Each structure stands twice: as structure tokens, then as C-alpha cells.
Amino acid sequence: MKASGTLRVYKLKKKSSSRETVYCEQVFEKSPLRVKNFGIWLHYDSRNLTTAGAVTQCYRDMGARHRARVHPIQIMKVEAIAASKCHRPAGKQCHGSKIKFSLPHRVLHHQHKPRFTTKRSNTFF
Amino acid sequence: MVFKRYVEIGRVAYISFGPHAGKLVAIVDVIDQNRALVDGPCSGVRRQAMPFKCMQLTDFVLKFPHSARQKHVRVAWEKENINEKWAGTRWAKKIEAREKKAKMTDFDRYKAMKAKKMTCRKLEEQYKFALGTGSSSMN
Numbered sequence: 001m002k003a004s005g006t007l008r009v010y011k012l013k014k015k016s017s018s019r020e021t022v023y024c025e026q027v028f029e030k031s032p033l034r035v036k037n038f039g040i041w042l043h044y045d046s047r048n049l050t051t052a053g054a055v056t057q058c059y060r061d062m063g064a065r066h067r068a069r070v071h072p073i074q075i076m077k078v079e080a081i082a083a084s085k086c087h088r089p090a091g092k093q094c095h096g097s098k099i100k101f102s103l104p105h106r107v108l109h110h111q112h113k114p115r116f117t118t119k120r121s122n123t124f125f
Numbered sequence: 126m127v128f129k130r131y132v133e134i135g136r137v138a139y140i141s142f143g144p145h146a147g148k149l150v151a152i153v154d155v156i157d158q159n160r161a162l163v164d165g166p167c168s169g170v171r172r173q174a175m176p177f178k179c180m181q182l183t184d185f186v187l188k189f190p191h192s193a194r195q196k197h198v199r200v201a202w203e204k205e206n207i208n209e210k211w212a213g214t215r216w217a218k219k220i221e222a223r224e225k226k227a228k229m230t231d232f233d234r235y236k237a238m239k240a241k242k243m244t245c246r247k248l249e250e251q252y253k254f255a256l257g258t259g260s261s262s263m264n
Contacts (some may be wrong), residue, residue: 102128
């Protein structure tokens, strides 16, 4: 039985002058049968008002996207960075003064007032 | 359906629920998809993050750069005279009427009933008069 979670890793050799790929080779793990602890340094772009808020958002996001629990995550450094240094497009779209969007399909806040009704509520405002 | 009111820097919003329900704020910056940094210097709302869910956008837009200081927001607000403009809108008047109706005492309801009766009676008189003067006035 193949070891679970095998991913193929490829190493690319690029020609230094034209940056074209010259050679592609699969790279194998040096000791696949040894259990190792991997620490991964992450850059998480979080747009927030406070440090605590940003860290909380990071934990929630890790849990949601990668099912990561609190225990294996260790935050190495938290720093407010300039907007130009942000990488993730989700955060970058909120930068600047030109942001403009509508709020489509506004769902009723008072979902139970009334709970039963004969007419469909308006969602366009 | 074309959208006319957008979330943008400077948009004035009415807070529909929460601790600051009923007040106006200006959107100073957008934090992420769900929240904005808002400030209401002339309506008694401190600068804070607020979810879009509890905001209802109005027709007013102020001019200031994103994340502008409260001072600039206040200057823009007073220059546009938002408080007065808001009080003149039908939206604000409807809210006021709703609040007045909720505060009505039994005596107020009695007065309203009597006033309604009087106007109905006057209308009925005019209608009967119009009928009486003959079909000429009706046709």
C-alpha cells in the first residue's frame, strides 16, 4: 500500500539567461519512513483593526480552510505591514479610496418577524 | 434592477439595529467583505468596525479620503449639512411618524380618532354636495 498523502514534487532547472525550463525531475523525500515535525512559516494577510483581531482571524481561517486546530499552529510573528507588501488578492481588493460595491440581495434581518407570511420579502434596497 | 446606492468611502449609512440603532454614520474605510470602519462624529457614534448587515445605505455621499481622521469626516459632514438633509427625507419622516405612533397614549389615540372622524365627515359633505348639484359637476 502506498504511503498515504504522497504528492509528487518536481524540481525544475531553468536556463539562467532566458528563464525557460530546461529540465524537470521528480524529487523524492530523503527519509520517507521517518516521521518528522514540519514547522511552516506562514504569511497570512489579514485586514483588521487590531492585532488580536488579525490573529483570531488567522486561527479561524486555518481551521476553516485546512482543518487546522489551535495546538499545531504557532504564530511566529505578527506585524502590521504596508498595503504594498500584501500578497493575497482577497485583502488587496479592499485597499484604496476607489472601492465601491453594491449590497445585492439583502436578506431580511428580522427573519422571524413575521415568521409566516404570504408575501415574499423585498431584498432590493 | 440597477443599484444606485453603493458602499464607498464617504457613503452615509443608517444603522438599523444594534447598540447604535437609528443613527447615521459615514463609511470611512472597508475592512473586508463584511465590515467597514465607520464614524459618526455628528451623530454620536465612535469610530468603530461595523458589519454591513446592520447598515442601510442612504443617498448621501461625503467627500474624504479613505481612513480620514474624524476631524475631516466632521468637516465634510457639516459642510454637506447631512443632519438637516436627513431630517428632510421621507425616510426620516416615516421613522419619526412610526416613533410618534408608538408613543401614543390613549388620549392621543382618542384625539386622532376624533380628527379623522371630522375630516371624513367634511369629505362626505363635499361629496354629497357634489352629487346634489347634479350630474353636471360629476361628468
